[in-house]
Amino acid sequence: MKGIRALPCLAMIAVALVAGGCQRDDASTKGAFAERSPQVDRGAALFARYCSTCHGEKGSGGHMTAPLAGHSFSFGSDKEQLMDTIRRGRPQGMPAFKDSLDEAQIAALASYLRWLQ
Secondary structure, three states, X not given: OHHHHHHHHHHHHHHHHHHHHOOOOHXXXXXXXXXXXXXXXXXXXXXXXXXXXXXXXXXXXXXXXXXXXXXXXXXXXXXXXXXHHHHHOOOOOOOOOOOOOOHHHHHHHHHHHHHHO
């Protein structure tokens, strides 16, 4: 008799578990599936103009550089560290862009790079 009473309870638990698993998890949506903000779009245009020659189209890597898309960065990956790298460049190859780009452009590029990750 107790088994019969437990059946509706088990059914409700199963429904709750299935319904909970169907919820969309926006935090885990990344890369090509994530919605791009206008700032990320500006960064993508700047990347195509200033960065793709060395870093490849969409960060896929170039002849002398590792891919940026889907990889962690050697010199930090938070937005401020990326902005600093864009401003100052890196030894042995990456030029500084502090004289070529303003802060809004540098921030847009950093947003795009984070979006690529």
